[in-house]
Every structure is written in C-alpha cells, then in structure tokens.
Amino acid sequence: MPDPHARIAASFARQGLMTTLGATLTSVTAGRVEISLVPAPAISQQHGFVHAGAVAAIADSAAGYAALSLMPEGTGVLTTEFKINLMAPAAGERLIARGRVVKAGRTLTVAQAEVFAVANGAEKLVALLTATMMAVTGRDGIGD
Amino acid sequence: MPDPHARIAASFARQGLMTTLGATLTSVTAGRVEISLVPAPAISQQHGFVHAGAVAAIADSAAGYAALSLMPEGTGVLTTEFKINLMAPAAGERLIARGRVVKAGRTLTVAQAEVFAVANGAEKLVALLTATMMAVTGRDGIGD
C-alpha cells in the first residue's frame, strides 16, 4: 500500500469545514489519523467550551480518514452514523482527535476516535466516538 | 412558563460555532427548536456535501435547545452523548434541523432532531439524531 499521507492530506484539504474550524491534519499512518484543533470563541457553544458539533467534526474526520486509509485507491468514504460520548468540557490549549479502525470491511468499516484536551502538558480524554463508515465506488463526485 | 424564544435566542447568540457555520435560529416553542443552515463550500466535506460535523452541530443545538426550553430558568444544558444517522448527502438550498424533546427528566432529557434538506420546495430527511442532555445548575460559567 502506498503511504496514505498524501492521499488523506489531499482529501482533508478539500474539507472546507476543517479550514473553517481551523483544524489541522497532524498525523496519518495506515489505519490511524490524528486531527488537531485549537479552542477559540469562533467554535464555541454558549458556555465558552468547544461546541459538541466541532468536537464531533474532528472526531468524525479522524475516524473517517482512518477508514479511508485502508480502502483501495479511488474508493470514497461516507459516514453512515456515529455516536459520541462527551465526557468533559472540551477546552484547553489544543484538542487532538485520534481515529483508528476497529474493523475494516469491504462495504462497512467500524472506526473509533478519542478526543483529548491538552492543557499544561497533560492530556485528558474528553470525547469518544464510534462510527460506521461506508466505502463508495462508482458514484459521481465521490472519490478519495 | 415565559416564552422560551428570548432565552434560547440569547444563548444561541453566544454559540460562536453557529455564527461561524452561518446557522440561524428559525423557530422556538416549548420543547421544539428549529435551526437552519445554508450549504456552502466553507462547511463542506471532501465531496462538496455539508460535513457530517456541521449537520451534527445544528442537530445537536436544536435538540439541546429543545431540552433547555423545558428546563427552569438559570439551568444550563450540556450534551452528554448523541448519535446521528446520516441517510442521504446533506445538500440543497437549505438544511433545517428540527429538535424536540422525547422525555424530559430532572437530570437527563432525551431529545431528538431530524435534519431535512430543502430543494425545489421539497423536504427530504437526511439525518436523525438522538441525544441525552444534562441539566446543570450551580456550576461556574454554566447558565442558560
């Protein structure tokens, strides 16, 4: 398998939402993807924490790209469902979403992402996502 | 109960993410909240559809505010978990997330949100979210 970094980075660059949120792709290996996000008022909910939707967005992208990294070239990935448990307020210097594949299948892949808040050099688990990703081929406009 | 619109609108205005996404609060009644969002490249995933994270963000806010609309004044709401099924690509002229309370409890409220894509005057269901919302009182910085 070719190094998945270039493929995932090219797709990530097309995700307008990641740019809008200020998220960055910080690591890609086969089956594992990491995305980082700096908390800011522009992505907050009403109490000043990072909005659950923004936390979910980076977790979903990390899980989805972990899944895509194991799919054949030319195959696209769509999220069919995810569930996220939010265990602590998302705040701090940086959020890191770490996605990994739990079970890769031909059509469906189950992936998970943990989201950590980094503050004062320590990481704290703030959210846990599990998702079902679908491999899509031969549909117009659905590529990597 | 006072009209919940003013309370929810004031809280919504503090959600930086909603402004960043371009979402608007389009309806509030007791136990029901509607949020709208216009698809745009700035909130897209890699194929040009609205990113699952943005869909989840408006669905979560709609469900959370539906829950908050039934909670006593001064109580805040936090999302403890949600699950979203994405049934069709989120695209079209406008997305509408309609949140409603399924079961209101003293501590935990279960709420649901359906997200519809509007195109050519027709609505299509594209996502379904179920969430557990927690009422929070007496914690610093957690209000409406």
Place this chain on the structure above:
Amino acid sequence: MPDPHARIAASFARQGLMTTLGATLTSVTAGRVEISLVPAPAISQQHGFVHAGAVAAIADSAAGYAALSLMPEGTGVLTTEFKINLMAPAAGERLIARGRVVKAGRTLTVAQAEVFAVANGAEKLVALLTATMMAVTGRDGIGD
C-alpha cells in the same frame, strides 16, 4: 408486494431468543412491526425491571423486521448497529416494541423502534432505539 405477515412470522419463529424471552409478534404491516413481551423475573435485571438487553432485543427485532418487510423476498437482514436510550424502568403488565422504517435503502435501512410499558390501560414510552439494518443476499444461510 405480498402481505409481509407470513414472511416475518416465519422468520420470527426461527428466532430462538424471542421464544426464550416469551416475546410475541403482535402486528406486521409494510414497514411497521410490533412485538410484545410480558415482564417476568426470568428476563429481569438486578432491581426487578426488565433487563436492558431484553428491551433491546424486542426493539431490535421490531426494527429489523420493519426493515425486512420492505426488502425483496429472499433478502436477509442483519443489524449492523443500534443505539437505545432507556428513559424509564421497563416494568408493567406488558412491553410493546413498535418498529418502523425511517429510510429504506438498497443496502442500508435506518429503522427506529419505540418501546412502551403498558400499565392500567396507559402506555408510557420507556425506550427509543435507532438502528442501521443491512440487506444481505447470496450469503450462505442468510435468508428472510
């Protein structure tokens, strides 16, 4: 489409777990299936309520058969994931799980089931399940 009742009833009769739990198939129409269960110590958790697993079992079967009722003959159905919110203790004279299709697709169908507890002639919503069901064809041993 032929009347789905016979098809679903035949499959239901092969679900050993339904017999073991004492569940009965009480209604089938296209896209909607109802399963009933009488609370008893044999299906309880530690406090005497019906165990979440038994509640989930009838809700999953109701949702899965609602999905199957809309699939072509000879196609089988498998649950790929479900989430259930348990909103009140499952007790009373009878539990009724009502499954319905939210979105039928060629490969994946999203279905929902509500579980009600019946006591003194009144119904109370005790659980809500959302599931992704997969249509399976041409795999050994997987039929209706």
Place this chain on the structure above:
Amino acid sequence: MPDPHARIAASFARQGLMTTLGATLTSVTAGRVEISLVPAPAISQQHGFVHAGAVAAIADSAAGYAALSLMPEGTGVLTTEFKINLMAPAAGERLIARGRVVKAGRTLTVAQAEVFAVANGAEKLVALLTATMMAVTGRDGIGD
C-alpha cells in the same frame, strides 16, 4: 475499596436474564468485568447466530458492572443508553464480553464493552458497545 467480586456476583445472581440466557460471570476486578455466554439455538436470531439482543445483554451487563465496581457501596447502577456496533456474526464456542470503565463520574459513568467470539482457540472481535451508566442512590428498590 473492598474486593468488588462478591458485590458484583451477588447482583449478577439477581439478573434473571443472565440465568435465562445461560451467561456466567467469569471475571471481576475494579473497573473491569467479564461475562461469558455459550451460543445455542435458545438465544439465536433467524440465521442461527446469537441474537443481537443477547450480545447486547451481556455487553451491557459487563459494562454496567464495570461501572458499578467503581461506585460506592449501596449505590445502584442503571443504563441510560448504549450503542452497539455488530461487526461479525456472533457464533463459535463461546462469547466473551469484556467491560471496562472509560470515564467514571459522580452521576454518569461512560463504559465500554468488547464482545469476542472464541473458536478454535482464537478470539475475534464481533461487537463493540459504549454506554452511559447512571449512579442511583436513595431510590426504593435500587441497590447494588
């Protein structure tokens, strides 16, 4: 903390469903609980695999007891929600559900359970559950 095994075993013995399914409590340590189940026609779905509801039942109990093992004596545990991804047919000589606490809180605890199918000496992951467990005190009939 006292050894949690006696406490969990006593509660497990009151779960009528576990007896009915034929499940056994095979390991308890602080924050981790293991439950085993032998596949049989009495707990099957229509294709002969173990029913998703039975898989969910042992996964939910394993996760719930992992949570309870970290709660103060006299506190009871209730499942408020869980989601389960079913990744492969549940079959083989034995199923093992391994529950562990992800985040213990005063009111809510997030726990996870993995379910493995054992065949020919090898384990295969067949299901993954994430749950929110609620600590309950001072409510009639809700104890360990």
